[in-house]
Amino acid sequence: GDSVTQMEGPVTLSEEAFLTINCTYTATGYPSLFWYVQYPGEGLQLLLKATKADDKGSNKGFEATYRKETTSFHLEKGSVQVSDSAVYFCVGGGADGLTFGKGTHLIIQP
């Protein structure tokens, strides 16, 4: 079946640092790819998505590009803020629905 692998956390960075959270997927066919985020005390919400190869999703300064050749969808942000502290989930979307990675807890220190 489909699977999503993302880097283990917690990831701790200082404010204004560059962020990369790696994500790779295994699927039959080419799924849609998403990053969902869960801020402290809140429910899961969509951060960005890409529905086909070479698409770039972007939102709130975060970006991720759907790379078919490396089956990856790494999340990046050029300058993180304390308010970006949250748990980030890489998610594949296929015919059988959404498959979530285990989540990466991101901690940004002032």
Added chain:
Amino acid sequence: GAGVSQTPSNKVTEKGKYVELRCDPISGHTALYWYRQSLGQGPEFLIYFQGTGAADDSGLPNDRFFAVRPEGSVSTLKIQRTERGDSAVYLCASSPSSGRATDTQYFGPGTRLTVL
């Protein structure tokens, strides 16, 4: 507008008891999903409704779990003879159409179930 709501937010029960968890989706959303999230893991799919019918219940772990959506809006997840291993956060999500692969899903805050 109102988002997805779930009640109760917390439920503590004893092993062997029956529990019901409720989900109110966003008004007008035809698709509704239930997930289970254990500590340190991502959500795992349980069941998917399109309207009133369960379009895919392949994620339900066994016949102690059952879900209904009789009028195509509110859904109830029912767990019989609860076991300690059922302890988890149960998440509900809805989306406006049937595109399981591409649609954005809108999640509720979850119900934390603890089985003693």
